[in-house]
Amino acid sequence: MDENYGTFMKLYTQSVPILRSFLRKLLPDWQDVDEVMQNTSLILWKKFDQYEPGTEFSKWACVIGRYEVLRYKRSKARDRHFFGDELLELLSEEIVESNEKFENERKALQVCLKKLDEKQKKITLSAYSGQANIKQVAELYGRTATAMYKALKRIRNNLMSCIKKETSPL
């Protein structure tokens, strides 16, 4: 049990960014993602003996994640804003095949983040950190929430363009 844990942790931690990103694409907000991430992680450990060594761990993790998304969706009240099953299935299939793209874009992001100025970096990281919400961040900068959303949208747009340029062929 214990030797397996080392192997498991290594494979698991390597897959966390992909798994988390995968869940984010299927679920409406980060609280949902965190909760499904919990459930999925538990099951990955419980079912680790079913994982075939040499195969892509992240793909296997995403398959299990997908089931957990569906289970989670059924357990929540009807008026939550989930995507329908048809779209969830379509997205799952397509996302799981785009690992190269994921890696390239992540790498490019590091380069692109450096191009943001200090204020932009602060706005972005504050808006995305665990407990904060936009209203609090807005207060921090003496702005309205609307203005913050606008700023964030511009920043995301800049980053998307930069990433696209960084990952384009020579």
Next chain:
Amino acid sequence: MNQDEFEDLLNRYCDGTLPKEKIQELEKLLLDDSDKREFYNSFMNLDAALKDEAEGTFEDDITSFKPPRRISKNSFWIAAAIILSVNLFFLYQVQKFNHSQPKKNEPMQTGLAYISHTIGIPKTEIMLTAGQQLENEIIEFDEGIIQIEMFSGTALIVHGPAKLEMLNSMQINLIKGKIRCRVPKHAQGFSVITQDFNLVDLGTEFTIISDENSGCNIFVHEGEVLVTNKTTEQIIKKVNANEGFTWENNQFSDFVLGSNEINFAELTEMNILKDKNKFNEWEQFTSKIRQRKDVVLFYSFSKKDHHSKKILNESLNDDPNLNGDIVGAKWATGRWPQKSALNYTTTGDRIRLNIPGTYEAMTFSCWVKIHSFDRWLSSLILTENYDKNELHWQLSDTGEIILGAHSYGNTFSKPVISQKDLGRWLHLTTVFAPRKGKIVHYLDGKEIHRRSITKGSKVVMGKSDIGNWTSTTGNSHALRSLNGMIDEFIIFSSALSDGEVEEIYEKGRP
């Protein structure tokens, strides 16, 4: 719904401010349009990456982990996240970008000779090809004939089995084998070292046959040769025209060379015949290639095109867009005297063409001779700008073959074209086969790099340049002109197998 409106929906979705009806609208958009799903995929990647970035700085410090027998709500996940923040942020394997960067070191001249012709050299001897530069190195081969031109002007005909060491452009060490040397006036003093003594040529021609064990035979055809002691440099003997000697068991005896020796004139004749045969073999082979249904483009750079500013496509596809316009590049001799090539020398030189159609796979194959790498990137074929589904094929100045494709970034081979390979004909092939899950680079018919890929994607080329690049978007490395010659260019709409690539090389080697 335009792109701006779509991105607005996505931003609000990520912010959590998108009302239910709008989410349903977004859902419908994603269901109907795969391009929007692809954008959504990248957009949400960004969202997730920013979240990871923001949360990656934890103050808690956990130094050991216990197997999770009982998972409290957050501990397992936090434990994993802490490993992430303590170690590296991204732990997955990403190919390190330690490929060539746009800085150059001055290249040094380390060559001292080059191979001008070969006859009967088996194809396994890949390091012995015409045009190959030779440095301070040992050459060894079992059969065939090699003609070497030293940079001093001395010409050598070397018969296998032979082993010799190139010391400098005026001196070689013959360990075994038969060599005929022709030493022009300006290379007087050229010397051959053997086991027993030095031979110094005072102008013109002699043959030396050296056996590793027994001794050597020397015959002077023209001029005179001095035999000197290896250590003291004292003159032991002087040999004149039509004289020869054998050195065996520590004594000299007379030696006369047989009449069926190959001299330089005869070797030239043999080379002409060889060129003719190889050219015919190539012509026969390529006439079959032209008939293949999966050949989109075939430029043979044939002699008959000489005075034309257009290069005609010879594949079955008769779309006139595939005929290229020649800008600047001049016609010159190709792999054999019977064949032509285009010589690219100025920075504007190019073939401009338009490749219509959408393809599931693509293979590029060309015969090229590089004169020098003038800048970081040299174009083989580059589409105008770099739009989705287009491919870029080019070389770096450290001799890497590069394939650029939107979904996969740039696939580099190792540096395979070195100083020694400049000035000789190279066969380059790259196979782009997303459905088969691979991108493969080949040099001279041999695989040199393979990359596994997932996800299918299509190929659309459109307006392109061979040997240059047209960029209208102000890219910082826009000058990509090739300095060299192109002698054949084929584009297949399929993925060639290893065997097919090797065959194209074999049937086309000069």
